[in-house]
Amino acid sequence: MTTLTATTPRPRPGARFRPLLALLGPHRPLLFTAIASGIAHHLVVLASAGVGAWVVSRAITGSTPDELRGGLIALGLLLPFLALTPWLESYLAHVAAFRVLADVRGRVYAAFERLAPGYLLQRRSGDLGSTAISDVEQLELWFAHTLSPLISAVTVPVAALTALAVFHPALAAALAPALILLALLPAWLRKHAAAQGARLRAELGELNAEAVDTLQGLRELLTSGAGARQLDRLAEHDQRLLDAKLAHGRRSGLEHAVTNAATTLGLLAVLVTAALLTSAGSLQPTLFPVAVILAATTFAPVIAVTDVARDLNLVIAAGDRIMTILDTPAPVTDRVTAAPPGPVEPRVRFDGVRFRYAPDLPEALAGVTLDIAPGETVALVGHSGAGKSTCASLLMRMWDVTAGAIEIGGHDIRDFPQEDLRSLITLVPQDVYLFNIPLRDNIRLGRPDAPDEDVEAAARAAHAHEFITGLPDGYDTLPGELGARLSGGQRQRIAIARALLKDSPILIMDEAVSNLDAESEQEVAAAMTAARRDRTTLVIAHRLSTIRTADRIVVLDGGHIAETGTHAELIARTGAYTELLATQLVHE
Numbered sequence: 001m002t003t004l005t006a007t008t009p010r011p012r013p014g015a016r017f018r019p020l021l022a023l024l025g026p027h028r029p030l031l032f033t034a035i036a037s038g039i040a041h042h043l044v045v046l047a048s049a050g051v052g053a054w055v056v057s058r059a060i061t062g063s064t065p066d067e068l069r070g071g072l073i074a075l076g077l078l079l080p081f082l083a084l085t086p087w088l089e090s091y092l093a094h095v096a097a098f099r100v101l102a103d104v105r106g107r108v109y110a111a112f113e114r115l116a117p118g119y120l121l122q123r124r125s126g127d128l129g130s131t132a133i134s135d136v137e138q139l140e141l142w143f144a145h146t147l148s149p150l151i152s153a154v155t156v157p158v159a160a161l162t163a164l165a166v167f168h169p170a171l172a173a174a175l176a177p178a179l180i181l182l183a184l185l186p187a188w189l190r191k192h193a194a195a196q197g198a199r200l201r202a203e204l205g206e207l208n209a210e211a212v213d214t215l216q217g218l219r220e221l222l223t224s225g226a227g228a229r230q231l232d233r234l235a236e237h238d239q240r241l242l243d244a245k246l247a248h249g250r251r252s253g254l255e256h257a258v259t260n261a262a263t264t265l266g267l268l269a270v271l272v273t274a275a276l277l278t279s280a281g282s283l284q285p286t287l288f289p290v291a292v293i294l295a296a297t298t299f300a301p302v303i304a305v306t307d308v309a310r311d312l313n314l315v316i317a318a319g320d321r322i323m324t325i326l327d328t329p330a331p332v333t334d335r336v337t338a339a340p341p342g343p344v345e346p347r348v349r350f351d352g353v354r355f356r357y358a359p360d361l362p363e364a365l366a367g368v369t370l371d372i373a374p375g376e377t378v379a380l381v382g383h384s385g386a387g388k389s390t391c392a393s394l395l396m397r398m399w400d401v402t403a404g405a406i407e408i409g410g411h412d413i414r415d416f417p418q419e420d421l422r423s424l425i426t427l428v429p430q431d432v433y434l435f436n437i438p439l440r441d442n443i444r445l446g447r448p449d450a451p452d453e454d455v456e457a458a459a460r461a462a463h464a465h466e467f468i469t470g471l472p473d474g475y476d477t478l479p480g481e482l483g484a485r486l487s488g489g490q491r492q493r494i495a496i497a498r499a500l501l502k503d504s505p506i507l508i509m510d511e512a513v514s515n516l517d518a519e520s521e522q523e524v525a526a527a528m529t530a531a532r533r534d535r536t537t538l539v540i541a542h543r544l545s546t547i548r549t550a551d552r553i554v555v556l557d558g559g560h561i562a563e564t565g566t567h568a569e570l571i572a573r574t575g576a577y578t579e580l581l582a583t584q585l586v587h588e
């Protein structure tokens with residue numbers, strides 16, 4: 001699996017901008033119109049400055065108003081374009097940029113889904129959140145404020161240099177070195193800038209991850225008295241971000257100073273050259289101010305672009321972080337486009353399944369063969385790390401088996417598109433995630449188009465209706481972030497209601513290990529019994545009550561099946577199961 005980090009350099013520096021352009025997609029025409037407006041704006045500025053300087057110099061050398069009329073009419077005609085073109089450029093560039101940003105954000109979220117959970121487990125959620133929000137936001141600088149000025153910064157100086165060369169080649173020659181210096185400056189500092197940008201974005205991502213961690217673990221921090229230590233960690237990250245920002249600021253300041261010096265020197269060179277040429281009679285006196293104004297105007301788009309280019313390293317780093325997510329191959333891909341024809345019997349078979357999470361890790365499953373008949377409940381038990389959750393993840397095809405196969409209804413699960421496979425299976429996880437939307441909609445995640453009556457019927461069957469209707473807002477209650485306003489048992493029952501509403505033929509339940517109070521325990525057990533009815537069920541079981549009522553118990557040990565049988569059969573033998581009961585890994 002690809003484990004590119006935020007600081008991984010891209011292979012060819014020349015290719016750095018290509019991914020950013022690729023993100024443009026269907027919004028190209030809009031942005032190109034913005035760029036054309038930008039170029040038009042600078043050319044109109046150049047033309048009106050030139051004409052203005054010509055009018056002034058003719059006026060002070062004694063021309064009559066009649067002789068100036070042509071120039072004045074030209075200025076009048078240019079005026080509306082002077083007002084309109086920058087507005088059009090800015091408006092269209094922003095519309096294009098915001099549309100691109102929305103598209104990219106959608107693609108990043110889609111990539112999170114595609115990569116879940118294999119890749120995402122290696123990254124911190126706060127850091128990923130930082131990519132989805134602030135890295136994407138950073139792209140605005142590129143699409144709305146950089147591309148158009150960048151192109152104007154090339155076309156406008158070329159136009160100005162041509163005009164100056166027509167006046168006198170020496171004028172163009174005097175201006176050229178400053179423009180070349182300005183063009184080369186970002187390229188010289190690029191390597192430095194790229195590393196700084198990557199560091200700054202990565203530090204920001206880390207700080208975000210740490211802040212999210214702190215908020216999510218606030219209760220643990222307070223109760224364990226580790227709050228001060230966590231604050232120190234946050235301060236450390238803050239300091240690292242500050243250092244990265246200062247380094248970025250120092251280089252940016254240097255670029256700014258060199259830009260100003262180059263601009264002043266360029267202007268001075270044109271001024272002196274024009275003065276010498278005029279006094280030598282090689283340049284018409286009326287063209288002297290025109291040449292100087294033209295040179296001064298040329299620098300405006302160049303300065304505009306060097307201003308934003310100083311932060312371009314941040315955009316490139318943000319683009320890199322986004323492309324790393326978009327380009328990472330999914331851990332599991334569909335090899336078919338349609339499910340096998342006909343109804344699928346909910347019979348599950350693990351056939352010599354071997355699996356390791358990474359080539360350098362030991363096998364988590366080392367040849368598991370297991371049949372679960374339609375409607376049967378199998379309880380998977382075993383020590384921590386025995387491979388119980390891995391069995392469940394592989395059945396849901398979160399990862400693909402390393403060897404062997406898993407079948408449903410006699411078909412290899414890889415012969416189902418992932419969406420079809422996951423519609424056959426429902427997982428009731430141990431740590432239920434409730435979104436901060438009404439409880440009714442949390443249950444409805446199981447079947448988004450379910451009417452209210454079906455939601456309530458599922459809640460009743462899951463023994464959740466009573467506690468929900470006992471809440472002041474009933475089914476409209478917001479459960480709070482991470483479901484914090486509900487107890488563990490209540491959250492589990494909501495998840496079971498979700499599963500009942502989805503009504504898939506295969507159920508995987510990961511029983512909560514944490515102790516529930518007796519009443520909650522009974523309610524959850526009753527809800528689980530309701531959910532298991534008529535479904536092929538695999539329970540990762542921790543409670544004796546669940547294990548006893550299973551049709552079969554499978555004891556996993558170090559990735560192997562150590563024993564199978566009913567509770568009574570396994571008790572009769574003295575083996576892995578009785579040892580497990582003795583070690584109290586199974587709760588009464």
Ligand SMILES: Nc1ncnc2c1ncn2[C@@H]1O[C@H](COP(=O)(O)OP(=O)(O)OP(=O)(O)O)[C@@H](O)[C@H]1O
Nearest residue numbers: 121357361364382383384385386387388389390391
């Ligand atoms: N994402 C992962 N990456 C690498 N190794 C993993 C990953 N998840 C689990 N493992 C390893 O695979 C083995 C089986 O883990 P698994 O989670 O399936 O065990 P389990 O029986 O469900 O344990 P528990 O009861 O503690 O949840 C363990 O050695 C574990 O460390």
